Amino acid sequence: MSRSFQKRVEDFVCEVCGAHVHGDGYTNHCPHCLWSKHVDILPGDRAASCHGLMEPIGVEVHKGRYVLIHRCTRCGQIRRNRTAPNDNFDLIVRLAERWAWEQAGRS
Numbered sequence: 001m002s003r004s005f006q007k008r009v010e011d012f013v014c015e016v017c018g019a020h021v022h023g024d025g026y027t028n029h030c031p032h033c034l035w036s037k038h039v040d041i042l043p044g045d046r047a048a049s050c051h052g053l054m055e056p057i058g059v060e061v062h063k064g065r066y067v068l069i070h071r072c073t074r075c076g077q078i079r080r081n082r083t084a085p086n087d088n089f090d091l092i093v094r095l096a097e098r099w100a101w102e103q104a105g106r107s
Contacts, residue, residue, distance in 0.1 A: 006042070006043065006044030006045055007025040007026065007044060008023070008025060008044050008046070009023050009024065009025045010023040010027070011023050014030035014032065014033060014035065015035070015037065015053060016030065016033050016035040016053065017030060017032050017033040017035070019031075019032040019033070024084075026082075026084070027084065028040070028043070028081050029054070029056070029068065029070070029081060029087075031084060031086045031087045031088060032088055033056075033088070033091070034056040034068060034087065034088060034091055034092070034095070035053055035054060035055060035056060035070075036053075036054035036056075036068075036070050036079075036081065037051060037052070037053060037054060038050040038051060038052045038053070038054050038072045038074065038075065038077065038079075039051060050072060050074050050075045050077070051074070052072040052073050052074025052075055053072070053073045053074070054070035054071065054072050054073070054079065055070060055071050055072075055073055056068050056069070056070055056091075056095055057069050057070065057071045057095075057099070058095055058096070058098070058099030058102070058103075059083075059092055059095045059096035059099055060080070060099070062080075065082055065083070066082075066083040066092055066096070067080050067081065067082055067083065068080065068081050068082075068083055068092075068095070069099070
């Protein structure tokens with residue numbers, strides 16, 4: 001199995017909101033609702049057998065970029081994925097606020 005990123009240009013219909021998403025080779029979540037699907041072990045390999053839906057649970061900033069935090073609703077795995085320019089920015093902000101509030105409560 002390759003340890004490097006595998007670029008795959010794939011269009012899909014979001015299983016959560018029904019949006020038709022046009023992939024660009026780096027797309028791993030719906031830009032409308034920000035949900036994803038647990039299909040990769042390594043980015044782009046499509047080797048995960050879980051196939052659970054990945055809920056966007058938070059947002060972090062890494063090197064000046066927003067990073068979505070997803071949790072698989074089936075197996076519980078946590079993954080971090082960069083946001084894209086066409087992502088729903090209002091939803092990203094709401095997730096970031098909620099995530100910061102929850103993290104502050106854990107301190």
